Amino acid sequence: MHLLEIENLVVEFETAAGPFRAVDGVSLHVDEGEVLAIVGESGSGKSVSMLAVMGLLPWTAKVSADAMRFAGRDLLSLTASQRRKIIGKDIAMIFQEPVASLNPCFTVGFQIEEVLRVHMGLDGKARRARAIELLNDVGIPDPEQRLGVFPHQMSGGQCQRVMIAIAIACNPKLLIADEPTTALDVTIQKQILDLLMNLQIETGMGMIMITHNMGVVAETADRVVVQYKGRKMEEADVLSLFEAPKHNYTKALLAALPDRATGDRLPTISSIFNEDVDGGAPA
């Protein structure tokens, strides 16, 4: 049994110009202790499919799948309140914009302790102790002081650490990281990735790393799913993907990495990859 298993996921949005299919028949799975990377350009539907798992899509989205199971439970048949018992606790998610993702009106301590109260039912003293412990775990110095601080008083990297603290607060089985380092400075990116990988190894949780950055994939993932225009192009373990990419789109993605590029100019994906995915020319 896989930790998370998705079969033939389709997400459509109602728009003024008719239904728009953001995710088109994606299947994937993650096991405990495994890191799966989902790679693709922006607009390839990688975030949308994970938001569908979390149940965070707006009501204009229509989600359907042959199966969507987490730890053996069918996510599709859960009621909203049943699903809320799982998300935030067993499945947690962190996002691309750490500063905007934290509520500017509440202290860091409040936002961490909130999940502990809702999901773990800890009392005030235990919550505070656990929050300090969590801030310690994510490498924020002087945690007692930091509990009373507002998000805008911290840097982006620190905000992402707090987001990670919130995510791992209830010892989740699965952590979904949606471009967790994209909005950060390059030096901070490395630290945050290291933190995430250390936590993953320590806790043995499953992890899904959504990224467009092949460098991040190489550093973190066990297995990779390549997505393009809402469809899965290729799935492989990370070594074979980098050694022998099967699909032309993957080859194009890899060729666009600066240290792999040949010649004077960095190739763009569209200059290499011109293959037709679904009968029409890619934009």
Next chain:
Amino acid sequence: MADTSTTAAAKPIDPRLAVLREFWFYFSENRGAVIGMWVFLFVVAIAVFADVIAPHGAIDQYRDALLKPPFWQEGADPRFLLGTDAVGRDMLSRLIYGSRFSLFVGCIVVSGALVVGVIVGLVAGYAGGRVDALIMRVMDIILAFPSLLLALALVAVLGPSLINAMIAIAIVQQPHYVRLTRAAVLSEKTKDYVVAARVAGARPLRLMFVTILPNCLSPLIVQAALSFSTAILDAAALGFLGMGAQPPTPEWGTMLAEAREFILRAWWVVTFPGVAILVTVLAINLMGDGLRDALDPKLKRS
């Protein structure tokens, strides 16, 4: 908004027409705004053709028909569809003529406050420094008083009449135009197209009115629509307090003041003038909301 001439020049249609067409596209999407517009046009038509439509004169008294109820109630006089007031004047005719006063008040107040407010605001924003500080302090002083109280006090100075009420309301309203214009000018002043015009040797007056002003129009138009309805409400309130139009003028607020003592005996003399005010103001506000949405480029994206 104003500078579409370059983009639309290639097309055969007149660029001004294109701007209007785009505006109408967004405006007509808003059902409430379109309804408001039709109601407003209806009121305007009534005001224009009052002499033709009204069955009786506005101040003609029918001594044999005092406080007659509207036609669907018992004891109604078929000559008077909406009944008569305490001195036997036809309610319907008075309401019809009353529309003239409200629209007149709105037009005069808005154009007065707009012209003065825009000029003062342009000067404040463009000149800056002490002139700006002085002008804005004066506006702060006006805004420190509740607007209706200040208008009331001003009318007391000038003497109660509709004209003086309009002057007072215009004075009370123009700080809003000053602030709006000044803020728009301040944000436009440093933009490249203004700097370019200045470098090209445009004089201050030309810079203020020809270069900057057309690009500040959107918020002013929305404010004009809003203050049109506020002016009607305030003029009616002053009339109601006895400080606006004087009897026997068929101004809606004044009609309400005269009707007050009959509120428990003749509901129609109280109800209809208020309905007239409410419907007119509501129509203008619906239009104002539509204008705001159609002119606000921030909302256009969605």
Next chain:
Amino acid sequence: MQSLREMLRFLLYRIGLLVPTFIGVTIAAFGFIRILPGDPVLLMAGERGVSPERYDELMRQFGYDRPLWEQYFDFLGGIATGDLGNSLVTKKPVFDEFFTLFPATLELSICAIIFAMLLGIPAGVLAATRRGSWLDQTVMGTALVGYSMPIFWWGLLLIILFSGILQWTPVSGRVSLLYFFPPVTGFMLIDSLLSGQKGAFTSAVSHLILPTIVLGTIPLAVIARQTRSAMLEVLGEDYVRTARAKGLAPVRVIGLHALRNALIPVITTIGLQVGVLLGGAILTETIFSWPGIGKWMVDSIFRRDYPAVQGGLLMIAVVVMLVNLIVDLLYGLINPKIRY
């Protein structure tokens, strides 16, 4: 509070900004009186007329014969010592009259704004969360009607319905004449409770209901519209998604995480309603014969009671400025991003 000193500094800075406006307001209130038509002394004398000697004496007594600037500095000196002159009609100090009547207006205004907030904020939140639904359209349609309402007519309509046809509420005043008790706080609701008389409190409440609704209507509409648009903006923010990703119940996501942020602009809007309330109090108090400063100002204007109008204008402007100051400070308290 780590920022207490900074807050104090900000407070002083804001008060400093108010000084020129305050001086302007005194000039406005003072100058306003000098251009009113009619001679104050002749008006005081009334129908009986006045002899030239007595006229000169009175002119001297009230200081109207001295140069304007001298009169103005006297006026300023009076303000500093809490002396705004005496009312021409009641002969009582204007300052005392104002503070006798002000609690009535304050009580009415506070009830009106609470009424507006209690209805307006939930209505705006509901409309925003069900954007585009019939509920949204109904709430926003009603709000626009309320916003367009001539409240003096609205008051009359409510009187016809509730006092005339249904006979539920009294037509005017603050409390039934059956009850008499000394004003302790000036707030009828509190005083009637303190008096311990049976039925006094109910009577005070029933007198307060209609004026509260009338005065609260426009603030209610404005607050509902502002809350809806602020909520719509906030609901699209990343932190709301985070709150949902935590597995929080929708009530908590919307009522705590989103609303807490949406309230920041709403509080500003509520602060701006003070002027609207005091302007509306003029009409509301006139309709319901509510013995507050709104009715007092209208009466004074009609009676050409110069010192009362002058003092009243000044005091009302000061109240508006003070409330705006408080709202500014409150804004800093509810918006953690603002540190003075």
